[in-house]
Amino acid sequence: MEMDIEKSLRDAWPVETVDISGRVAAAIEPPPDLLSELRELRRELSELRRTTVLLQDEIVRLRLDLTRRPVSRIAPFAPSEGLVRLS
Amino acid sequence: MERARMGDSAAFDALVKRHQHALQRFASRMLGGDSSSAADIAVGAFLRLWERRDSVVLNESLLPWLVKTVHRLCLDRLRERPSVELTDVGVSESPFLDLERAALASAARAAVMELSVDLRAVVLLSVYEGLSYEEIAEALDIPAGTVASRKNAAMKQLRRRLAAWSE
Numbered sequence: 001m002e003m004d005i006e007k008s009l010r011d012a013w014p015v016e017t018v019d020i021s022g023r024v025a026a027a028i029e030p031p032p033d034l035l036s037e038l039r040e041l042r043r044e045l046s047e048l049r050r051t052t053v054l055l056q057d058e059i060v061r062l063r064l065d066l067t068r069r070p071v072s073r074i075a076p077f078a079p080s081e082g083l084v085r086l087s
Numbered sequence: 088m089e090r091a092r093m094g095d096s097a098a099f100d101a102l103v104k105r106h107q108h109a110l111q112r113f114a115s116r117m118l119g120g121d122s123s124s125a126a127d128i129a130v131g132a133f134l135r136l137w138e139r140r141d142s143v144v145l146n147e148s149l150l151p152w153l154v155k156t157v158h159r160l161c162l163d164r165l166r167e168r169p170s171v172e173l174t175d176v177g178v179s180e181s182p183f184l185d186l187e188r189a190a191l192a193s194a195a196r197a198a199v200m201e202l203s204v205d206l207r208a209v210v211l212l213s214v215y216e217g218l219s220y221e222e223i224a225e226a227l228d229i230p231a232g233t234v235a236s237r238k239n240a241a242m243k244q245l246r247r248r249l250a251a252w253s254e
Contacts, residue, residue, distance in 0.1 A: 005246055006214045012195035013120075013215070017111040020126055021103045024133045028096060 117161040132156040154226035191252045198248040206241040
């Protein structure tokens with residue numbers, strides 16, 4: 001009897017469904033203009049990284065240059081004792 | 088699911104295609120045949136899964152997690168609109184060709200909708216979607232024994248309600 005009722009219930013209520021995969025995909029994929037904006041940001045970021053590396057190299061070069069110079073008095077009439085080399 | 092967890096949208100699309108119809112059918116019947124809201128709810132469930140793909144803990148199958156989410160969204164919808172109107176399936180869409188059978192179909196749908204929300208969810212998942220008691224228990228956050236007792240209670244109620252048609 002129960003099987004008959006279960007079958008009757010199933011037969012009584014067909015449900016039509018639609019394909020929602022497109023809606024889901026559209027919601028989880030960022031829109032194309034956002035993607036191009038992201039690419040542009042990434043490009044700028046790598047430019048900044050390159051510039052940072054160049055600046056760091058320049059700082060190192062300047063430091064080396066400074067440490068190679070002989071110690072000199074930095075104020076007139078001041079004693080040179082106590083002055084230290086930059087390293 | 089593991090590939091979807093890594094952000095593979097093609098793998099996620101395959102998951103959507105596999106489970107979308109069962110979720111829509113369940114939501115539609117929970118809401119009395121409102122297939123438009125059912126589609127919205129199913130989309131919402133998949134978006135939640137995508138957002139939480141890193142943290143979702145699955146025991147075995149993904150379906151109970153999705154059903155749980157759809158069930159919660161349906162309960163929210165029912166709280167917003169407590170009186171659900173049963174959407175008529177229509178005689179032409181029904182496999183029943185004669186009027187008497189169409190009337191039985193209509194009575195059967197009405198009987199399912201008269202069940203409490205708790206009993207209805209169990210009947211829809213067990214009778215219509217063929218989920219096991221364990222899967223239903225996981226989806227509805229209740230023990231498997233409660234699933235069995237709710238199904239018994241629901242079937243008793245439905246048998247009583249449809250007794251006139253079984254003679």
